[in-house]
Amino acid sequence: MSDVPVRRESEAAEIAALLDRVQRGDREAFMTIIRRYQQKVFVMAYSILRDREDALDAVQETFLRLYQKAGLYRPGRPFQGWLLQIAKNISIDSYRRRRRTKLDHETSRPIEEIPIAVEDRAGDSAASDLRSAFSRSVETLAERQRMVFVMRHYNELPFNEISETMRISVGTAKSLHFKAVQNLRKRLAPVLGMQP
Amino acid sequence: MKHDEVDFFLKETEAVRAEIRAAADAVDWDALPGIIADRAQAGAPKTGRVPWAARLWEGLAPLRMRPVLAGLLGGLLIGAGAMYFILKAPAGRAGADGAYYASGEFLDRAELEMARRNTLDYLERSQYMLLDVFESADEGPVVPASLRTERARDLLQKKKYLNAQLERLQMAKAKALCDQIEALFLELSQMDDDLAAAELGKIRGYVEERQLLLKINLVKKELQSGV
Numbered sequence: 094m095s096d097v098p099v100r101r102e103s104e105a106a107e108i109a110a111l112l113d114r115v116q117r118g119d120r121e122a123f124m125t126i127i128r129r130y131q132q133k134v135f136v137m138a139y140s141i142l143r144d145r146e147d148a149l150d151a152v153q154e155t156f157l158r159l160y161q162k163a164g165l166y167r168p169g170r171p172f173q174g175w176l177l178q179i180a181k182n183i184s185i186d187s188y189r190r191r192r193r194t195k196l197d198h199e200t201s202r203p204i205e206e207i208p209i210a211v212e213d214r215a216g217d218s219a220a221s222d223l224r225s226a227f228s229r230s231v232e233t234l235a236e237r238q239r240m241v242f243v244m245r246h247y248n249e250l251p252f253n254e255i256s257e258t259m260r261i262s263v264g265t266a267k268s269l270h271f272k273a274v275q276n277l278r279k280r281l282a283p284v285l286g287m288q289p
Numbered sequence: 290m291k292h293d294e295v296d297f298f299l300k301e302t303e304a305v306r307a308e309i310r311a312a313a314d315a316v317d318w319d320a321l322p323g324i325i326a327d328r329a330q331a332g333a334p335k336t337g338r339v340p341w342a343a344r345l346w347e348g349l350a351p352l353r354m355r356p357v358l359a360g361l362l363g364g365l366l367i368g369a370g371a372m373y374f375i376l377k378a379p380a381g382r383a384g385a386d387g388a389y390y391a392s393g394e395f396l397d398r399a400e401l402e403m404a405r406r407n408t409l410d411y412l413e414r415s416q417y418m419l420l421d422v423f424e425s426a427d428e429g430p431v432v433p434a435s436l437r438t439e440r441a442r443d444l445l446q447k448k449k450y451l452n453a454q455l456e457r458l459q460m461a462k463a464k465a466l467c468d469q470i471e472a473l474f475l476e477l478s479q480m481d482d483d484l485a486a487a488e489l490g491k492i493r494g495y496v497e498e499r500q501l502l503l504k505i506n507l508v509k510k511e512l513q514s515g516v
Contacts (some may be wrong), residue, residue, distance in 0.1 A: 127322035160329040246302035
């Protein structure tokens, strides 16, 4: 018989105890939680933001929010899913804000200063073109499809954890992932010379 | 999905994962928990974040693209401001020129003053009336009987309005005196024109006996000293 449920229960009890201490202002308990989850939160934030500094800001923001709202955690709920959900929301907010700022910036620039084509990368290689086309295609996916795709492939989360983080069923997560891949195929078909 | 497509996706997602790993490697994970804990315990504002005013402006950003909504919001704000000033203004003006507003204490004092003046006036007229009665009793009618009756009725009428003030303001001494005089005026108002000098003599005797003229003088002085 598997000991996974037992381990999960003891982890949940440990997290509940740590959060209880955090609520009472225990610095060491708070730092223990940060040490344990900071890299997972970073990966989530970076996957969405694709910028190291922005991702680090999102990590700090996520744990600060955890510190303020530790009392809102319900012990029955998977803690990692809850924390990644906070990280995801903060990262998406930051992403939207950054995109809006970028748009405002672009529209306020004189037309001669706006690049007509995508910036050339070093070497201007075909591989670099493909990579930027892929990144752009992922960015243009519908938000829920993009989130599922990012969590599945960049964060390498299993579907059950994706469903916990996004508060959707596993079936919906799988369906969103399928649609995301289909849309990526369509968008990348001209670049890759594939049949859409 | 074809084999080359799968290949492509695997290659690209692996490239992104490598990028994430490279970014993560450059982070000082040992120092970060301390930095975050310091900020949490200091209640520090969010670094690298937009301040609240800018966030509010960002929240209102869609309105910049929607003039109708922006106009509606502006109208609501102007309307609310105008209502505030309209509703607030009357109280301010009343207080400024004093035309509408007076404190309860001021009103009480004014009423007492009015009662005192009215009582003085009443006692003075009563005094003249009684002196007329005295003279008439001695030397025969100095004023026509009809005029005397009219004056008596006038004073009775005045006393009726004075009663409420005297009772409310607890001017007991003045009221007792005015009541005694009132009884005399009631008789005078009912006398016939051909009233005999003897009848006036009786009234004079009543006034003297009760020292009504003296009492009138004393009460008048009291009232005058209070003015």
